[in-house]
Amino acid sequence: MKRVRILPMSHLDDQDFKDMSIEEVQNNFFMHDLKIIREFDNVIIPRGTYLFKSAGINSDDGDLILFQMDGMIIASAIYQLSITYPATRRKVIDGVTYKGEIFFYEDTIKIFEPITLDEMIEIIPEFKGFKQSKYDFNLTDEQYCLLEKRINK
Numbered sequence: 001m002k003r004v005r006i007l008p009m010s011h012l013d014d015q016d017f018k019d020m021s022i023e024e025v026q027n028n029f030f031m032h033d034l035k036i037i038r039e040f041d042n043v044i045i046p047r048g049t050y051l052f053k054s055a056g057i058n059s060d061d062g063d064l065i066l067f068q069m070d071g072m073i074i075a076s077a078i079y080q081l082s083i084t085y086p087a088t089r090r091k092v093i094d095g096v097t098y099k100g101e102i103f104f105y106e107d108t109i110k111i112f113e114p115i116t117l118d119e120m121i122e123i124i125p126e127f128k129g130f131k132q133s134k135y136d137f138n139l140t141d142e143q144y145c146l147l148e149k150r151i152n153k
Contacts, residue, residue: 002064002138002144003060003064004065004124004136004137004138004147005063005064005137006066006067007065008130008134009025009067022070022114026074027111030067030074030110034050034106035048035106043093048080048104048109049104050101050102050103050104051100051101052101053097053099054099056099056102057134058136059079059082060079061079061080061081062078063079064076065077065078066115068130072114072116072130073114075109075111075112076109077104077110078105078108079103080104081102083101084100110151110152123146
């Protein structure tokens with residue numbers, strides 16, 4: 001069994017993505033921001049680092065994370081680790097408070113033609129639909145291969 005997690009993202013909840021198309025989020029955030037060292041307000045953010053505002057993700061090194069937006073899967077990456085900051089050490093960047101960081105292996109960050117609900121159900125029949133909560137699946141080798149094939153299409 002291979003573990004796959006779905007991490008919801010939202011235009012409404014995240015000002016960074018407001019008024020951006022999925023293609024712009026894919027290119028500007030996943031293929032640019034996550035692949036460079038960023039610096040904001042004297043805070044250095046390493047490559048492959050996703051800052052979270054509310055809750056991180058409970059995962060294990062090597063798990064595949066799928067990023068969901070607008071009812072589709074728009075990107076993927078392999079999870080490395082996450083850190084939740086103590087309340088007194090949270091990062092504030094441009095007036096936004098971040099509660100922690102999720103680290104991904106930079107060379108595993110991928111974008112692709114968005115995967116639709118029907119495609120997800122075809123690969124993972126127990127998948128019930130996209131929501132604003134995190135999903136956690138243990139896929140068979142066959143399901144994982146189908147998912148990887150679709151991501152690499």
